[in-house]
Amino acid sequence: MPFISTRGAEMVSAPEAIVRGIAPDGGLYAPVSLPRLEKKDFEALAKMDYASRAAHTLALLLDGFTEEELLPMAKSAYSRFDDSAIAPVKELGDSRFVLELFHGPTLAFKDMALQFLPWLMTASARKQGEQREIAILTATSGDTGKAALEGFRDVPGTSVTVFYPQGGVSAVQEKQMVTSQGKNVHVCAVRGNFDDAQTGVKTLFGDPDFSAKMNALGKTLSSANSINLGRLAPQVAYYLSACAVLLDEGKIDWETGVNVCVPTGNFGNILAGWYAKRMGAPIKKLICASNRNDVLTDFIRTGVYDRVRPFHKTISPSMDILISSNLERFLLELAQGDTAQVNTWMGELKEKGRYEITDTQKALLNEAFYGGFADDEATKQTIARLWNDEHCLTDPHTGVAMDVAEQYRHETGDRETPLLIVSTASPYKFAADVAEAIEIKVEGDAFAAAQALENATGVKAPKAVLALKDMPVLHTRVCDKDKMGEAVLAGFRD
Ligand SMILES: *Cc1c(COP(=O)(O)O)cnc(C)c1O
Numbered sequence: 001m002p003f004i005s006t007r008g009a010e011m012v013s014a015p016e017a018i019v020r021g022i023a024p025d026g027g028l029y030a031p032v033s034l035p036r037l038e039k040k041d042f043e044a045l046a047k048m049d050y051a052s053r054a055a056h057t058l059a060l061l062l063d064g065f066t067e068e069e070l071l072p073m074a075k076s077a078y079s080r081f082d083d084s085a086i087a088p089v090k091e092l093g094d095s096r097f098v099l100e101l102f103h104g105p106t107l108a109f110k111d112m113a114l115q116f117l118p119w120l121m122t123a124s125a126r127k128q129g130e131q132r133e134i135a136i137l138t139a140t141s142g143d144t145g146k147a148a149l150e151g152f153r154d155v156p157g158t159s160v161t162v163f164y165p166q167g168g169v170s171a172v173q174e175k176q177m178v179t180s181q182g183k184n185v186h187v188c189a190v191r192g193n194f195d196d197a198q199t200g201v202k203t204l205f206g207d208p209d210f211s212a213k214m215n216a217l218g219k220t221l222s223s224a225n226s227i228n229l230g231r232l233a234p235q236v237a238y239y240l241s242a243c244a245v246l247l248d249e250g251k252i253d254w255e256t257g258v259n260v261c262v263p264t265g266n267f268g269n270i271l272a273g274w275y276a277k278r279m280g281a282p283i284k285k286l287i288c289a290s291n292r293n294d295v296l297t298d299f300i301r302t303g304v305y306d307r308v309r310p311f312h313k314t315i316s317p318s319m320d321i322l323i324s325s326n327l328e329r330f331l332l333e334l335a336q337g338d339t340a341q342v343n344t345w346m347g348e349l350k351e352k353g354r355y356e357i358t359d360t361q362k363a364l365l366n367e368a369f370y371g372g373f374a375d376d377e378a379t380k381q382t383i384a385r386l387w388n389d390e391h392c393l394t395d396p397h398t399g400v401a402m403d404v405a406e407q408y409r410h411e412t413g414d415r416e417t418p419l420l421i422v423s424t425a426s427p428y429k430f431a432a433d434v435a436e437a438i439e440i441k442v443e444g445d446a447f448a449a450a451q452a453l454e455n456a457t458g459v460k461a462p463k464a465v466l467a468l469k470d471m472p473v474l475h476t477r478v479c480d481k482d483k484m485g486e487a488v489l490a491g492f493r494d
Helices: 014-020 039-046 050-061 067-077 110-114 117-127 143-152 171-178 194-205 208-216 229-248 268-278 295-302 327-334 339-352 359-368 376-390 396-412 427-437 446-457 463-468 484-493
Strands: 003-005 029-031 089-092 096-100 133-139 158-165 185-191 219-223 258-263 283-290 304-306 354-356 369-373 419-423 478-480
Touching: 014 117, 014 229, 039 229, 050 067, 050 229, 067 117, 089 229, 096 229, 110 117, 110 143, 110 229, 117 133, 117 143, 117 158, 117 229, 133 143, 133 194, 143 158, 143 171, 143 185, 158 171, 158 194, 158 484, 171 427, 171 446, 171 463, 185 194, 185 484, 194 219, 194 484, 208 219, 208 484, 229 258, 229 268, 258 268, 258 396, 268 283, 268 327, 283 295, 283 396, 295 304, 295 369, 327 339, 327 359, 339 354, 359 369, 369 396, 376 396, 376 427, 396 419, 396 427, 427 446, 427 463, 446 463, 478 484
Parallel strands: 096 419, 133 158, 133 219, 158 185, 185 478, 258 283, 258 419, 283 369
Antiparallel strands: 003 029, 089 096, 304 354
16 A cells, blocks of 8 residues: 555555655655455454564555564564453443553553564664664653664664753653663753653754755665554554454444544544544444544534633643544545645644634544543542542543543433444553542552552552662763754763
8 A cells, every 4th residue: 555645645555654754845645545344344353462463464454564474573563461352351340341451561562663663663664775774753641752762772773862841840750761771762852841852853854964964874764653654554453453342242232333432632542543433343333532632622512623712720631632644634535635635724724823623624533533622620520430439440540531432421311322432541550649639648659550550459460660669870961952963962972
């Protein structure tokens, strides 16, 4: 399947799209068409283990890769997960199911793709005849950074440099990053906020002087953030996998299907759900759940995307975002492949901070998507209710999804269609807020909170969180926001 930039007609192969990360015209690479699966294909998927499902899905999606070639990559990518099902589906009452995506080494759903991306990246570079080292630069507001550091750690032919806002990530997230091991990993705090770090990275990508310096060192730049096709493709696999499992166990049927609720920030995870639906997965509504940064809720309800609004810091920080970059791929479908239309919308977003779709396009959007949001108070209440009534311990991002899923059932009266809620992080990654929500007393830091949460609930804390407390800090570099290029180069000299 070839890929096209959302902002122009240029068509490229999957390996080229993965190495580049973003199209030269600033667009994202989107599939020209999608393969179609039938009921019997889901029956076949159900019989495979998770790595085989992933390899099968990626072979369908990405031209230039065979299933035989992808299978060992998938096996390695998912070898460090703490649940043999990799992405297990758990049942709650009332026709509700939870798809757990946090069993990877960094305890958030980013591992599902970032444990796979290094394999896709190095294979793609080989296919493209790229001899230089692939130097990954990433700005993070928390979860992506650590997942990229773990994914690319000691992968030959690559290096990774992560920038995070000093004081702008949670204690656990920071400790995860600054204790990162590996000969090719670099971490630097930026004196500034996440936007400064993100802008700094984007500036480096467009800086010919910096590229020349990297080239002289035998390196070429690439990106591990969620606009890279190599992150999107592995995410499609878990939606197909979950549907296959639910069908196989008779929990859902082919005709009725299942509604899927996804806690959303950059629109990457839920977009993979949309592609799975287009590929024939029996997904009915996609429920887009936001926190107080409800720009997507408004878009789905009014057809107007308006980022000119206050930015809220919430207890679900990985969803604190006002520019959902992956939405651009869905806009291409709303515009029926008209890249000039997408270009216009993106221009308006940049210049005026808003754009509006037509009534017909809005009808199409609403056929597939429902949007809702939950603020911190509602999220905490939902976390408490789920723990007290159903013995289900939930992180704040998943709490948002649980709350919005309930709103959907209440508002639409659709209580019959089974509901799959996507769970994106371990509650222990955000232990302090979860402990507060369920009224457990904590004295001390985030690690004390994790210990208290385990003692009070009996739900085992992942070893990765508790071990973090005593791990040595290996990265102490801090830089100004206009000195990030020098920090990258200094990292290579160490
Ligand atoms: C990144 C992240 C999200 C948001 O996912 P998008 O693909 O950006 O929509 C939700 N929850 C957690 C825990 C995350 O790390």
